[in-house]
Amino acid sequence: EIKENEIITKTDVNGTVHKLLCVNGHYIATSWAERGFLPDPRISLPEIRDMEMRPDDILVCAYAKAGTHWLWEITKMLIKRSAEYEPLPKESVMLEFHLPEDFDDLESPRVLNTHLNLNQLPKQTLQKNSKIIHIQRNPKDVAVSLFCHRSHANLHVTKEWEQFLRVFETETDCLTKWFSYTLEWERKIDENKDLQILQLYYEDIKKNPVKEIQRLANFLEVDCDEVLAEHIADKCSFKNLKKANNEIKIDILNRNPEEKSDVAKSDFLYRKGEIGDWKNWFTVAQNERFNQSYKEWMKTSKLKFTYI
Ligand code: A3P
Numbered sequence: 001e002i003k004e005n006e007i008i009t010k011t012d013v014n015g016t017v018h019k020l021l022c023v024n025g026h027y028i029a030t031s032w033a034e035r036g037f038l039p040d041p042r043i044s045l046p047e048i049r050d051m052e053m054r055p056d057d058i059l060v061c062a063y064a065k066a067g068t069h070w071l072w073e074i075t076k077m078l079i080k081r082s083a084e085y086e087p088l089p090k091e092s093v094m095l096e097f098h099l100p101e102d103f104d105d106l107e108s109p110r111v112l113n114t115h116l117n118l119n120q121l122p123k124q125t126l127q128k129n130s131k132i133i134h135i136q137r138n139p140k141d142v143a144v145s146l147f148c149h150r151s152h153a154n155l156h157v158t159k160e161w162e163q164f165l166r167v168f169e170t171e172t173d174c175l176t177k178w179f180s181y182t183l184e185w186e187r188k189i190d191e192n193k194d195l196q197i198l199q200l201y202y203e204d205i206k207k208n209p210v211k212e213i214q215r216l217a218n219f220l221e222v223d224c225d226e227v228l229a230e231h232i233a234d235k236c237s238f239k240n241l242k243k244a245n246n247e248i249k250i251d252i253l254n255r256n257p258e259e260k261s262d263v264a265k266s267d268f269l270y271r272k273g274e275i276g277d278w279k280n281w282f283t284v285a286q287n288e289r290f291n292q293s294y295k296e297w298m299k300t301s302k303l304k305f306t307y308i
Helices: 041-049 068-080 123-127 139-152 161-170 178-191 202-207 209-220 226-235 238-255 257-269 284-297
Strands: 008-011 017-023 026-029 058-062 111-114 131-136 197-201
Touching: 017 041, 026 041, 058 068, 068 111, 068 131, 068 202, 068 209, 068 226, 068 238, 131 178, 131 202, 131 209, 139 161, 139 178, 139 257, 139 284, 161 284, 178 284, 197 202, 197 209, 202 209, 209 226, 226 238
Parallel strands: 058 111, 058 131, 131 197
Antiparallel strands: 008 017, 017 026
């Protein structure tokens, strides 16, 4: 049960009031925390921060909707040196969806994933210099994808696209923090050049999957010739991964009929898988305003995103 004195109230740019919990600098809407699909973040996030890491753990990190599922599946295939789909969903190894003990029985190397920021990861990630793969995606496509995700998953705090975009640009709901997240990762990576972090871009993988898969294999110190890279690229193409994901879901449904509603909703995880869908959503005025917001937020950033 969440007590009144634990709740932080924020009013966003549209005047909507949000009730939030803040744990280790991570904001969660109380309505999400109370839905019961996450462990209690007041317990799980501090436990995750103190969790025991193995030296060969690998972490796939991304802001939501940057292509985490895709990159996680590719990484798992590289580790297995085989283009076979994982029988379990990515969410089963997502840090903020679990308690550390849920990962105890996993075989090494564990490929975990998270949307947490670098300073919210298990402390031992940096102490043990675990390998981190960070994927970025242009923020206009992220905004569209996140808006659609929240609509479908009924996680809507902001229901209209224009209102959502304003919140995305201003971060005034404290839940939608692409700019802060991206700047924080960039700063930490700059400050810690000796960390083992590989930065990838969604758009590069989309345009040149074999090259990027081989770059990832190099980082993971996994042998991957062009044949294997091509095979993985094909199995992880949007169309094939979406189909495989549906088959995995049907299998989960058959085994656990009570999970039906949640699993059925996950169709939106593989929505369009394109670069530039934002053009179907942004008006000219919204695009100009967004470009201006981007300039202001990211004035210290050296990152370059691809939008088409
Ligand atoms: P769209 O909503 O634009 O389609 P995440 O896994 O971080 O939640 O990101 C989800 C986004 O990645 C969705 O974007 C999804 O369709 C896209 N995606 C998933 N698998 C993909 C693939 N194999 N190729 C390209 N995009 C993919």
